[in-house]
Amino acid sequence: MHHKSGGIIGAHFSSDEERHDYVAHRIEEKLTDYVDYDFTLLEVRALNIFFDLAQEVRGRDMFYAVCLMIPRVLFGLKATIYILEDQDTFVVGGTSGDKSVMEPTRTWDDELTDKVVYKDDRMFVPIRCNPEYANLLAFEPRNHIIGCFEMWPSSSLTEHQRLFLEKYVNRIGYQLHHRLIRSRNREHIRFIKSMVQDIGHNVIVPNMYFKLYFNRLKRRIEELHVSTEKVLISMGECGQQSCIDVGNELALTAASIESQYQEIYRHYEVTSMFLETLLRRRHFEEGRYVLMKREVNLRTGVLEPQVERCRQRFEEKNIEIGFALGGVPDQVIRLVMDPGLIAQVYANYFSNALKYTEEATLPDGRTGRFVSYGWQVLKDHFGPDKPGIKMWVVSTGRPLDLENPMDVFKPGFRADNVAKESGSGRGLYFVRQVVELHGGTVGYEHNEHGNEFSLILPFEQEENLE
The missing domain is CATH 1.10.287 (Helix Hairpins)
Incomplete structure (x- = not known):
């Protein structure tokens, strides 16, 4: 477990108990911090009001108004909030002072910097983002600074008041950061919708x-x-x-x-x-895979087109694809599925077989590289009178180096003993997403034939659907 004091940043936990213990420890640390801060009742209320209104208002201008008016109303301090627009340019987000005498943009200088600055009866506090999510912004800000909060008059402020105002600006930073991320996400969604058209x-x-x-x-x-x-x-x-x-x-x-x-x-x-x-x-539009299911012949509508698509590449690698490791039953299987997405499940399984199939000797004495596919109806697999159908692709070769067989279906996972092969580690995660959307399960095992990747779908047919 690794973390930085003052926040759950970069923390990794192996169990709920470890996670709960860590949070309990941080709560105790915060209690100690607030005892040391010894904020006045008005200062505590200022923080509470800020959090309440920050959740209540919509729009960045209204959020800036909340940030600016709490120091004005409760402590008699005017303020200006500067926002870092790009790596080197600050723009005025808002002010409770005279905007007409202000420069609309500024760059890094001896006032807008990465430290708290006191100058000419003014207090400049850098607005910092959450370092854990800095990469979600349009650009990665220098020293995790996304703005600056200026307050005045500051010469009469006590050390205690200055500490409180720094903590207040810290709260502004994290709230502002999340708003910037949400704004960027909305822009991203608008772009995606336009791109889809x-x-x-x-x-x-x-x-x-x-x-x-x-x-x-x-x-x-x-x-x-x-x-x-x-x-x-x-x-x-x-x-x-x-x-x-x-x-x-x-x-x-x-x-x-x-x-x-x-x-x-x-x-x-x-x-x-x-x-x-x-x-x-x-x-x-919905931010997830959406199924378009219909009844299809498993063999002719899904499997064989994928086999034929890959056949030449199998031949180029001297891989025999057929039924040497257990073949396709003779019965015609028609079931309800999204044929396009399930076809891509098979495309991923065959793609992996192309990369990782190795030479082996079959029970009949033949030596070579072999890939087989097949299916089997599983009675009552999903409950009484709810059969499933297991479909698999098996290829000869050594077992994958896995602690847990399901690890191979995690996003970005690459087994150590196949790292030399190209791949993003996304294909099998996609397989898992599609199969689970169908109400099914995926699986991997190394058996007597080799590496078997499988999926089990509910054996739905049109006449059985309501």
Whole structure:
């Protein structure tokens, strides 16, 4: 556990008991601090009023007014609040003095600095943010300072009053920091909403036109096959070997074009599904993944397109993908799910298999790299008459270096023995989010076949849904 005195900054706790003990200790320290401060009743009330009104008012200008008027009304002190607009520029947020004689902007100087300054009957107190969240601001402020609070007249203030005013400005700093973060978050949300509209207009809609282009290309390829057939007949009637060779070459070229078209079209379909699923407007509007569930054939609608998408890369790495480690049952499985998101779950599982599959010897004596996938219906898995369906991808290789099997599904997690492979550690966390949204669970184990990544979904079908 690491922390700084005076705040729960950078603290890490392994249990509720440890966390509670730490907070109890900090409460006792605060009690001691306030006894030492010996604030007057009016000073205590000033802090209480500040916290009450800071929660009550909306808008930054009203918050500045609260900060400025508490010293004015309760202690007869005028004040000006400066806000750091960028790394080097302070702007006047508000003042209870004469604004007409003030400069609207200032830079760091001998008054606006990182220390409390007393000059010309004025007290300048730097406004500090919460260091733990400094990186959430538009820029990381120097010495964690986000402004300055100027008060006057200060020459008659006692040491005790000056201490209180410093503590008062500290409270302003943390409240102001949270307001700046909230303001930035609102701007971020507005940007995201605007970006989603742009995505729909500039990405999703144009992508739909590719379907039209593919249909036109398909018709041209069909016409090419018809023309090729006619050419082959004419060349055959010609009887010359050179003519027959040219005809056969043309036929091979047409077949190659057809094959390339089919491969490109498969990738287009998968990529389009991923785009439309991940960039779904409701994800951004609601701030979470939103499911669009429908009944789908698991094998033909989800699994096989992902297998075909990855097949060439598996072949390039000499990985055999099939049913050598336990195959897909013969029965047709139709269940209700969000096919786009579950397809991306499989895309992540297959992507991991591409990276981490290692050579092994199978029970039948064959040696090589192998990946298999399959499923199994689990009766009453989610309760009486509530079956589940377990789906898995298993690949040969050493077990992952894990203390807890579920660690692999945590955000940013990378096992020590796979660190050399590229990756963000986000893929399996995405898998977990999607599966749990479906009401299911994820799992990892190393069994007799290798590394098995699985998911279990409720076995819902349209006729069973209300």
